[in-house]
Amino acid sequence: xxxxxxxxxxxxxxxxxxxxxxxxxxxxxxxxxxxxxxxxxxxxxxxxxxxxxxxxxxxxxxxxxxxxxxxxxxxxxxxxxxxxxxxxxxxxxxxxxxxxxxxxxxxxxxxxxxxxxxxxxxxxxxxxxxxxxxxxxxxxxxxxxxxxxxxxxxxxxxxxxxxxxxxxxxxxxxxxxxxxxxxxxxxxxxxxxxxxxxxxxxxxxxxxxxxxxxxxxxxxxxxxxxxxxxxxxxxxxxxxxxxxxxxxxxxxxxxxxxxxxxxxxxxxxxxxxxxxxxxxxxxxxxxxxxxxxxxxxxxxxxxxxxxxxxxxxxxxxxxxxxxxxxxxxxxxxxxxxxxxxxxxxxxxxxxxxxxxxxxxxxxxxxxxxxxxxxxxxxxxxxxxxxx
Amino acid sequence: xxxxxxxxxxxxxxxxxxxxxxxxxxxxxxxxxxxxxxxxxxxxxxxxxxxxxxxxxxxxxxxxxxxxxxxxxxxxxxxxxxxxxxxxxxxxxxxxxxxxxxxxxxxxxxxxxxxxxxxxxxxxxxxxxxxxxxxxxxxxxxxxxxxxxxxxxxxxxxxxxxxxxxxxxxxxxxxxxxxxxxxxxxxxxxxxxxxxxxxxxxxxxxxxxxxxxxxxxxxxxxxxxxxxxxxxxxxxxxxxxxxxxxxxxxxxxxxxxxxxxxxxxxxxxxxxxxxxxxxxxxxxxxxxxxxxxxxxxxxxxxxxxxxxxxxxxxxxxxxxxxxxxx
Numbered sequence: 208x209x210x211x212x213x214x215x216x217x218x219x220x221x222x223x224x225x226x227x228x229x230x231x232x233x234x235x236x237x238x239x240x241x242x243x244x245x246x247x248x249x250x251x252x253x254x255x256x257x258x259x260x261x262x263x264x265x266x267x268x269x270x271x272x273x274x275x276x277x278x279x280x281x282x283x284x285x286x287x288x289x290x291x292x293x294x295x296x297x298x299x300x301x302x303x304x305x306x307x308x309x310x311x312x313x314x315x316x317x318x319x320x321x322x323x324x325x326x327x328x329x330x331x332x333x334x335x336x337x338x339x340x341x342x343x344x345x346x347x348x349x350x351x352x353x354x355x356x357x358x359x360x361x362x363x364x365x366x367x368x369x370x371x372x373x374x375x376x377x378x379x380x381x382x383x384x385x386x387x388x389x390x391x392x393x394x395x396x397x398x399x400x401x402x403x404x405x406x407x408x409x410x411x412x413x414x415x416x417x418x419x420x421x422x423x424x425x426x427x428x429x430x431x432x433x434x435x436x437x438x439x440x441x442x443x444x445x446x447x448x449x450x451x452x453x454x455x456x457x458x459x460x461x462x463x464x465x466x467x468x469x470x471x472x473x474x475x476x477x478x479x480x481x482x483x484x485x486x487x488x489x490x491x492x493x494x495x496x497x498x499x500x501x502x503x504x505x506x507x508x509x510x511x512x513x514x515x516x517x518x519x520x521x522x523x524x525x526x527x528x529x530x531x532x533x534x535x536x537x538x539x540x541x542x543x544x545x546x547x548x549x550x551x552x553x554x555x556x557x558x559x560x561x562x563x564x565x566x567x568x569x570x571x572x573x574x575x576x577x578x579x580x581x582x583x584x585x586x587x588x589x590x591x592x593x594x
Numbered sequence: 595x596x597x598x599x600x601x602x603x604x605x606x607x608x609x610x611x612x613x614x615x616x617x618x619x620x621x622x623x624x625x626x627x628x629x630x631x632x633x634x635x636x637x638x639x640x641x642x643x644x645x646x647x648x649x650x651x652x653x654x655x656x657x658x659x660x661x662x663x664x665x666x667x668x669x670x671x672x673x674x675x676x677x678x679x680x681x682x683x684x685x686x687x688x689x690x691x692x693x694x695x696x697x698x699x700x701x702x703x704x705x706x707x708x709x710x711x712x713x714x715x716x717x718x719x720x721x722x723x724x725x726x727x728x729x730x731x732x733x734x735x736x737x738x739x740x741x742x743x744x745x746x747x748x749x750x751x752x753x754x755x756x757x758x759x760x761x762x763x764x765x766x767x768x769x770x771x772x773x774x775x776x777x778x779x780x781x782x783x784x785x786x787x788x789x790x791x792x793x794x795x796x797x798x799x800x801x802x803x804x805x806x807x808x809x810x811x812x813x814x815x816x817x818x819x820x821x822x823x824x825x826x827x828x829x830x831x832x833x834x835x836x837x838x839x840x841x842x843x844x845x846x847x848x849x850x851x852x853x854x855x856x857x858x859x860x861x862x863x864x865x866x867x868x869x870x871x872x873x874x875x876x877x878x879x880x881x882x883x884x885x886x887x888x889x890x891x892x893x894x895x896x897x898x899x900x901x902x903x904x905x906x907x908x909x910x911x912x913x914x915x916x917x918x919x920x
Contacts, residue, residue, distance in 0.1 A: 228764055231614030233645050234653075251651045268609040268770045279646045326609050331843040338601030338776045339786045341897040342846035343853040343868050345838045352836030353855055357920035360834075360879055360913075406837035406874075449814040453804040453862035454918045 212591055213308040214437035215552040217247025217424030223387040223537040226325040227418035232272060233279035236321050239420035239542075240280065243317070247424035247434070251281035254424075255313035260290040260300030260320040261541030262576075265332040267323055280319065292445075294489070296320060297421065297544025298574030298583030302443045305425050305585070309440070314427045321420035322539035329416060329540065345405065347491065348413055350578060352405035354457045355494040359407065361458060364497065364512035366407070370398035371515055372493035373412045373535060379522065380532025382561035387417045387537040398493075412493040412535075419539030421546045428591075438552035441569065441586040442473030450578045457579055463502040466582040471504065474569070474586040475593070480505045480514075483586070484567035485527045485554040487547035489574045491534045496520060499573065500528075503584075522564060530554070530562040544574025548585055555589040599783045599895050606771035613764055616645045616654050621763035623659070623756075625727035629719065630756060631660045631695050640697045657756045661693035662719040663738065668698075671708045680734055686711045690735055702734040710737070727763035781809035781820065786895040788825070792887060794900075796861055798822045804862035827859035828885040830903075831911040833919045837874045852877045856903050857919050864919055867897070871904030880910035 219242030221227070227235055236259075244250060257280050264270050273280075273289040280287065290300040297320040304318035330346035344350070359366065377393035380386035393411065401411035431437040446469075448462035449455065467479075476482045488503070490496045497511030505526055506514050514520055520528040529535070531550040534543050551572035553559040559567075573584040613621055616632065620642040623630035632643020633656040643654050669688040675681055680702035688711065689698035704720065705711050717735040725731040778786060781797060785808040788795035797809035797820035804813065805824050812819050835854035838847075852874050855864035869877050871886070883903040893899045 228612045229614075231612055231617060231645060234614040237646065237653075265605070268607060268768070278644065278648055281646075281651050283648060323612070326611055327607060328843055331607065334842065334844060335603075335605055336844065336846060338603060339599065339778060339782070339896045341865075341867055341900075343838075343851075343866055345836075345840065345845070345853060346842060348840070349836060349838055349853060353834040353853070354920070356836065356879065357834045361917070361920060402839070403837070404840040406839065408836070451810070451863065452814040453802075453806065456920070458920055 210309040211311045212428045212431075212439065213305050213425055214428070214431040214434070214439045215423050215549075215587065216426055216431055216434035216437050217243040217249065217422075218549040218552055218558070219243030219246060219422045220385050220546060220549065221419045222385050223417040223419035223539055225387065225416065225418070227323065228325065232267070232269070232321065232323050233276055235323060235418065235420045236276065236319050236422070237279055239321070239422040240317065240319055243422035243424050247426070249315065249424060251317075254281060254285065254315050254317045256286040256288070256307055256316050257282045258288045258290060258300055258304040258307070258316060258318040260296040260318070260545065262293060262296055262322055263332070266329050266540065267326050281317070292576050292581040292583065294491070294540055294576030295544050295574040295581040295583045296576060297542050297546065298548055298572065298585070299445050299544070299581065301423055301425070301545050301548045302445055302583055302585060304423065305440050305443055308425050308427050315430055316425045317422065318425065318545070319420060319422040320542040320545040322541040323418045324416045324539065325418050348405040348408055351492055352408045354579070355492060356407050358458045358494060358498050362497070362509040362512055365516070367395055367399060368497060368512040368515050369408070369412045369493040370395045372490065372496040372520075373398045375521055376490070376493070376529050376533045376535040377411075379530050379562055380536035383531045383536070384560075385537070386532040387415050387419070388532070408492050408494070414491040414534045414538035415536070417537050417539040419537060419542050421542040421549050423545065423549055423552070436556040436558060436589070438555045438587040438589070439591050441475070441588045441592045442470045443585045444470040444473065445581070445583045447581050450580050458498060459502050459508060460579045460582075462580070463499070463575065463582045466584055467503045470584050470586060476586065479503065480526050483526060483569055483571050485530060485551065485564040486571040487531060487533065487550040487573065488528055488571070489534055489544060489547055490529060491538060491543075493535060496528060503571070503573065522562070527564050530559065530564060544576070544583060547574055548572035551585070552587050555587050557589075597780050597783065599778045599786050600775045602773065603776045604771060604773050606769070609768045609770055611766050611768050613766060614645060615762070616643050618763050619643065619657050619759070621727040621766065622759045624729070624731035625725045625763060626759065627721060627725065629660050629662055629692055630657050631692075632656060633658055638696045639694060641692055641695045641699045658694065659756050660695045664690045664692035664695070664717060666703070666711065666713055666715045666717055667691050668713060669703065669711050671711075685734075688717070688735060690717055701732055704734045704736045728766050779811045781811045784823065785809055789897060789899045790893055790895045792890070792893075794826045794828060794858060794885070796824045796826050798824050805860060806863055807858060807861045807865060824860065826861050829906060830856045830858035830861070830883060831916050832869065832877065832879060832881045832883055833857050833864050833916045834879055835869065835877055837877075850874055854903070855919070856883060857916055867900065868902040869904070870902040878910060880913060880916065882906045882908040882911060
């Protein structure tokens, strides 16, 4: 027996902000959960199992937060799982939840991912000096900036491509009421004029630090029949690789390439750029858009920036990327991957509001984490998969 | 000499918790010298109040003031308190069901020996001298004095609905500090001991022949244990780098500084280090650099013995020689 069909019938998210001091972690999760359940026309009592994800515990200083959250998440008397894959966790959490339905174990699974960055300092948490080592680490930006420089050198991309991505995503975010940043008037020129933080990454080319949560309701075929617009899961893939192997390609990681190839095969897609109508790709620093376009197979190696520069990743382009504003406009780290997955579902459900791509039938949700070490991605569609 | 090197690490941060309206109401009560419980849909009165009802899953909105006097329902003795516990002398942790509540609250009980505590004994809140809106506003519980009235300031309070406070507590600061000993692996210890002698040591994987610096114990690519020691050149090539302009909490080097991957000659993986001796804007991919050591009397067992890498002045390395290390 193969996989059982599974669909997303509820998507909920919080209004993402720098500080959500009005809610606790539990309250933040429930805000997203309650919206997802209302969207699915279900209640917590209808849910069979809950899968929760968040980024590393040090970010908020709560060891195993699922313990104290269990009651608020409605998990009493039900299975509760936590997934943990650094920044990709929102994506892999959704995949674990969907696998419970696809395996026929549960019919209605709730999944939620969150981060309350205002309670801590992720830059500090990522840069704790270790004995014997050289204290040159400087957060996620410090980690990824050298690899962005490598991409620019390898691809010979013009240096303003990163600014094109940032201006596009910030402008898209103006159409998303939940987005953290609503920066009117962001242009390539204003991005290029912003402060250089981790050269070659400028301030406006980095993601914000956000409080927020995202929740999805993933159900079996029978339950999905009651939904007017289920987003059917056409493929899910996770891949990992070693962080520090010699000659590891940090610009175009093998695990990401392998994951994408497996994903397209599962979903029956042979030409991603023509067959995917909208993509939500994990882009915390603007240059990762062209890098992941290549890694995912939307462009040949070295050509990703040409799609970006030609405007093909804009909402009216050949492959609209991050119509929601993406991670560059909202980054509650643990939830950021699930937001990509949820926004992909909204697109094929025709429920993305002002940032809807007209007639989107198949969409990609993508997340990565660690030192480009973990990859999680899915394809969702408006039609039930034929395979 | 021990086979491995160890050093103490402290990871500490003052986390700023948002309480939300329910726990915030409880903390507001403590600040104001009263204990607030929450009534559930089943009629239970729980202290602290549950954020969401266990049956209906709705947010708790029905708050009641309970007594500061209650009954011990269970307890345990703490013969040897550890750091940051409520007392630095032996004490009890007790579950206390306050009058007017139906579920117990866990807190410290100030008694001098286990003979002084029993299930069913009557205790009351001892308030902290200064109250800020945190669980520590209750310093501890203490036994009622013999003959003392067994009710607190609030009688059968659970029927009494409390009003919202004017200035609710919305957050608490929670300092967390974790002390542990960082233990380097035997292979890393080889590397750090080498640095103490002015050498940069790596290991070669017997399967794929790649030279790792620092050595990893097992090759990350194929899992083979690494044994053959290789002393590396102190000269190498900058593969890629960034210029850190951003200050952040806990930073050890004042920005701006160049953080670069240096591929030492003979190594197959780059090490991250600091570049000095050249203006940041003149640092290039492919630039040839050499280790500049601190004065020998400052050496420890650390990569910090190398103060920085500085340009050798030689022509840049050809891109093809390091492109597989990006």
